[in-house]
Structures are given as C-alpha cells and as structure tokens.
Amino acid sequence: MKVSIIGGGGLVGSCAASALQYGGIVKEIALVDVNQDLVEGQALDLLHGASLTSDQKIVAGGPELSQDADIICITAGLRRKPDESRLDLINRNVALFSNILSDLKSAGYKKEAKVFVVSNPVDVLTYLAMKELDLPPQQIIGLGTVLDTTRLRSMLAQRIAVPPSQVQVTIFGEHGDSMVPIWSNAQIAGLPLEKYPGVTSQLIGEVEKKTRGSGAEVIKKKGGAGFAVGASIADVIHTIALDQERILPVSSLQNGAYGLSDVCISVPTVVGINGAQSHIEIELWPKEQAALQRSGQVLRETINKVLGT
Numbered sequence: 001m002k003v004s005i006i007g008g009g010g011l012v013g014s015c016a017a018s019a020l021q022y023g024g025i026v027k028e029i030a031l032v033d034v035n036q037d038l039v040e041g042q043a044l045d046l047l048h049g050a051s052l053t054s055d056q057k058i059v060a061g062g063p064e065l066s067q068d069a070d071i072i073c074i075t076a077g078l079r080r081k082p083d084e085s086r087l088d089l090i091n092r093n094v095a096l097f098s099n100i101l102s103d104l105k106s107a108g109y110k111k112e113a114k115v116f117v118v119s120n121p122v123d124v125l126t127y128l129a130m131k132e133l134d135l136p137p138q139q140i141i142g143l144g145t146v147l148d149t150t151r152l153r154s155m156l157a158q159r160i161a162v163p164p165s166q167v168q169v170t171i172f173g174e175h176g177d178s179m180v181p182i183w184s185n186a187q188i189a190g191l192p193l194e195k196y197p198g199v200t201s202q203l204i205g206e207v208e209k210k211t212r213g214s215g216a217e218v219i220k221k222k223g224g225a226g227f228a229v230g231a232s233i234a235d236v237i238h239t240i241a242l243d244q245e246r247i248l249p250v251s252s253l254q255n256g257a258y259g260l261s262d263v264c265i266s267v268p269t270v271v272g273i274n275g276a277q278s279h280i281e282i283e284l285w286p287k288e289q290a291a292l293q294r295s296g297q298v299l300r301e302t303i304n305k306v307l308g309t
C-alpha cells in the first residue's frame with residue numbers, strides 16, 4: 001500500500017505522514033510538494049526515525065510520485081486566517097486545487113486509486129475532485145467531519161472524566177460552521193449520554209460551542225491544526241488499507257440518504273478498500289434532520305456559486 005501526500009511539506013501533510021509512520025501499516029509514504037527543500041527536509045526527518053518506527057519506504061518529489069499510489073491524499077492549500085470562514089477560503093483555494101488536479105491528470109494515476117481530500121473547504125473541494133477526476137465517486141473521499149468528531153469526543157471525555165475512546169457521538173454535515181453534532185444517539189460506553197452522571201444540557205452546549213470554534217482557536221494559538229488532523233487522516237487511510245469497513249463521518253457524494261444529493265458532505269459512511277462504500281441512514285431528531293438539510297444547502301449554494309455546477 002503506497003500513500004502519496006500532496007502538500008506533504010506542510011503542517012497537515014507532515015503530521016499525517018508522521019502518524020502513518022507510527023501506524024506502520026502502509027508500506028510507502030511519498031511526500032509531494034512545490035516547496036522542494038521543505039518536502040525533502042520533511043522526508044529526511046521521517047527517514048531518520050525509520051529504524052525506531054517501521055520499515056517503510058519514505059520518498060519526496062513531484063506529481064509523478066502519485067502515479068502508482070493506492071491512496072492520494074491532498075493536503076496542499078492555503079490556511080484559513082483566524083477571522084475567515086472555511087467557505088471564504090474557497091475563492092483562494094479553488095484555483096490552487098484545480099492546478100493540483102491538472103498535475104495529477106497529466107502525471108496519471110491508478111484506476112483503483114482512492115483520492116482523499118483534506119484541503120479546505122474540504123466538502124467543496126471533494127466535490128470538485130469528484131467532478132474533475134475520471135474515477136468512480138466512491139473513490140473520492142473528503143476528511144469531512146472526522147476531525148470535528150474526534151475533537152468533540154475528546155473534549156467531552158475530558159469534561160466528564162471518561163476515556164475518550166468510550167465516547168460515542170458523531171458530527172454530520174459540513175466541515176464548517178453548519179456542522180451538526182448528533183446528540184440524539186450519543187452514548188458513553190453504551191449508556192445514554194443524557195443519563196450519564198454529571199452530564200447536563202449546559203455542559204453539552206459548552207462542549208459543542210468549543211468544538212465549533214476549535215479550528216479557529218488552534219489557528220489563532222499555533223497557526224494551524226497538525227497532530228489531531230494528522231491522526232484523523234491516518235485513521236481513515238488505515239481503515240481503507242486494512243479494508244476494515246468501519247463507519248466514519250467522511251465526506252462523499254450523496255445520493256439520497258437523509259434527503260441529500262449531488263453534494264459531498266459527511267454522514268456515517270462505510271469505509272473500506274473500495275473507498276466510501278455506502279451510507280448508513282438512522283433516525284435523527286427533527287431539529288437535527290433540519291440542520292443537516294441546511295448544511296447540505298449551504299454547501300450546494302457554495303458549489304453553485306464557485307464551481308457553477
């Protein structure tokens with residue numbers, strides 16, 4: 001299993017590469033970036049730790065490194081400014097992303113390749129990749145609300161002093177302001193969240209607010225997300241590589257579940273070796289269902305505005 005990371009010289013791409021190195025599951029990590037010195041430096045730094053981590057091949061270079069990749073992860077992009085919404089970023093990022101897709105098409109890629117989009121605004125760029133690349137839609141996946149979901153679980157766990165892995169709550173919708181935390185099915189170790197000792201609606205509201213503001217808070221304090229997004233990327237890549245068919249809130253093209261269609265957005269998705277294999281539809285509270293529809297509309301309107309499709 002070979003993974004190429006386009007934007008691998010940057011913060012997100014290099015943190016993803018480091019998480020993949022510790023994971024030890026993929027055999028080859030190829031870092032691609034327009035900043036040649038930076039990407040060579042990142043690859044060298046990873047290589048220096050190889051004898052302590054795993055026996056992976058680590059290389060750096062240009063778009064040709066994606067030709068034989070099984071998963072092409074795109075993290076290249078401009079960062080969000082602290083006061084800028086992720087959707088505002090699209091005007092600056094769409095041209096850059098289109099160039100990357102053109103480079104990919106010129107260099108060539110495997111027909112079984114999975115293209116995994118992380119650059120923001122991730123849902124819109126996932127849709128653009130799906131339109132531009134000659135691949136089945138299920139092979140195009142966006143990170144979607146995987147990062148938001150781990151942020152929510154981890155911070156809720158800290159507030160109520162339980163292990164983060166025992167918190168079950170998922171965010172659907174846009175990776176952005178209209179994200180929809182699904183509290184109707186939330187559990188702690190299989191127990192209903194609302195009955196768990198110490199959980200109040202005020203606490204839930206506070207953790208939700210903190211999660212919505214997490215991206216901006218991290219940008220303000222350290223320039224951008226790195227470790228958590230790197231771990232999130234590695235989690236999705238390992239799920240594909242091991243064909244685990246785990247249910248993850250990745251972004252993918254919708255074809256009717258939850259009344260959503262012709263938009264890439266996060267809903268629970270079975271992820272395996274074929275990519276985003278199917279969507280799982282569950283009953284939501286009416287206000288959650290309505291919020292998800294609104295989130296889909298936000299993305300559709302943006303796609304109409306900036307891509308004209």
Ligand SMILES: NC(=O)C1=CN([C@@H]2O[C@H](COP(=O)(O)OP(=O)(O)OC[C@H]3O[C@@H](n4cnc5c(N)ncnc54)[C@H](O)[C@@H]3O)[C@@H](O)[C@H]2O)C=CC1
Binds near residue numbers: 008011034035224
């Ligand atoms: N979906 C998500 O959950 C998250 C998405 N992001 C997004 O990830 C993107 C990258 O963020 P950072 O790594 O912090 O930025 P960064 O500035 O550290 O890295 C971006 C890298 O992309 C490279 N690059 C630019 N144009 C390129 C091209 N045509 N081909 C190859 N490489 C190219 C740059 O040289 C740079 O090394 C941003 O769009 C950011 O908003 C960041 C965090 C979370």
Ligand SMILES: CC(=O)C(=O)O
Binds near residue numbers: 080086214216218224
């Ligand atoms: C930058 C971004 O999208 C995040 O940290 O959530």
